Amino acid sequence: MTTRLRIAPSPTGAMHVGTGRTALFNWLYARHSGGTFIVRIDDTDDERNSAEFEADILAGLRWLGLDWDEGVGVGGPHGTYRQSDRYERYRQVALELVEREAAYFCFCTPAELARRRDEAAAAGKPPGYDGRCRTIPISEAIARRGAGEAAAVRFKMPRPGVTEFDDLVKGKIRVDHEHVDDFVLLRSDGRPTYHLASTTDDVDYEISHVARGEDLLPSTPRHIQLTLALGAKEATYAHLPLILGTDGKRLSKRHGATGVTEYIEAGYLPQAMVNYLSLLGWSPAGDVTIVSLADSIRLFDLASVSTNPAVFDQSKLDWMNGEYIRSLSVVEFLEAARPFVIASMGRELSPEEWERLARIAPLVQERTKFLTEVGPQVRFLFTDELEIDPIAWEKVMGDDAEELLGAAIAELELVAIWEHDEIERSLRSMLERLGLNARKGLQPLRVAVTGSTVSPPLFESMAILGRDSVLARLADARKRVANMAQDDHR
RNA sequence: GGCCCCGUCGUCCAGUGGCCUAGGACGCCGGCCUUUCAAGCCGGAAACGCGGGUUCGAAUCCCGUCGGGGCUGCCA
Secondary structure (H helix, E strand, C coil), X not given: CCCEEEECCCCCCCCEHHHHHHHHHHHHHHHHCCCEEEECECCCCCCCCCHHHHHHHHHHHHHHCCCCCEECCCECCCCCCEHHHCHHHHHHHHHHHHHCCCEEEECCCHHHHHHHHHHHHHCCCCCCCCCHHHHCCHHHHHXXXXXXXXXXXXXXXXXXXXXEXXXXXXXXXXXXXXHCCCCEEECCCCCECHHHHHHHHHHHCCCCEEEEEXXXXXXXXXXXXXXXXXXXXXXXXXXXXXXXXXCCCECCHHHCCCEHHHHHHCCCCHHHHHHHHHXXXXXXXXXXXXXXXXXXXXXXXXXXXXXXXXXXXXXXHHHHHHHHHHHCCHHHHHHHHHHHHHHHHCCCCCHHHHHHHHHHHHHHHCCCCCHHHHHHHHHHHXXXXXXXXXXXXXXXXXXXHHHHHHHHHHHHHCCCCCCHHHHHHHHXXXXXXXXXXXXXXXXXXXXXXXXXXXXXXXXXHHHHXXXXXXXHHHHHHHHHHHHHHHHHHC
């Protein structure tokens, strides 16, 4: 029997990293077992759904590289894979269950229910539906509905009864139906609830493994009983531990970036995100941290997912992103950095500029943790008006700066072939003549040429920037230093 | 409150009765390298929540306790 797994996000918010992790584990298991990975949109919450969120989620899945075999956008034997297109099916299922007396009409209004809930809470009684309408004879219920009275459909939880199942990650779970109330299947306006739609789809789409967040563990007895009432065999469940914020609470906005899209914009590589997410609750054999996707697929197993929640630690993701950036070929690096450089410069680069960028790329690559850092590092190569960081200037331009800059200009003017080794030789002999160490003597030049105390290696930077620009910038800096000295005297 | 899940360094994982004086990774601290910043290399601090049992022997099994989390909606 072939495995069929799905990710069923609700488009009620942007793609969350937790959704990403759940999707990844489903995908890994599907690929590992040679099964089918399905993307379904669980959009039964009309009030909160939005097309933008759906687009964001789909984009996030694609960015992560989690391709799907059936589902939204790619089709398959089950229609659009969007629940809002199957309301008729769910209604039919609910009514059938009523006919078979596995469900019943409930005439309690939301306001009434809220009042009774409050009362129960005040009296220290357990909340949950009290079953008031469960005993209404079906003939009477049909008559009342016929008279126009609004009614929801509730599932008749088999009581007394117990649901027992073997969760792939949690192990044996046993819940007494005494603690599971008669939940709503169909709202009084005819729309299905999550429980109905999701379970019906899992049955109709022949989902073999349901791997989802642990927050749904308490709902699982409902889903299993519903599945059984539908005459189907229950899926194998795997409840994944939740992802927490650094304070141990469920990961949310106040913990920083929780949206996958935010990480795209912040310059993360999908490979790094996938690798990091795969380690949240799972680990391949041995002491490895950087795992290839092929190895993850080969080694992944839902049964070896850990049972305890994981804190999302961005500093480890950050480190991993640097690792992945460094592992890129120069061509791949340039391709990945391209949109970020353009955004940073605010314009497209000319072919000649791309050429220069390609020359300096290997040096920049090993200094890059986020793709957003590339632009600022290379900006000095592509601008006529160099912006000099005032703090950096202040720090390095001492009393002897004018003399140093003058010496550098004189020395560099003599360089016959403008390339790295010649420039280095020339500047080193200058340092020797001035009796300066490299740290003292080169930092002012770095600031004059790149605008910052932090830059790619100076000699290469000069070589790639070109003789004229380097000399011009050094001359500008010297002029500025001289003017400042004059101002000081007045 | 009730029901359910969980409990190894700050964090993510390894560990499934003896190989554990508990291992790896991130982070942190110190050092080396060095034209800045990174990267790299070397070293260090850092954990089995607590209490009982079972056993020759427990991080590993059982019970209790404490702590954390989830659910408790005509949200998902």
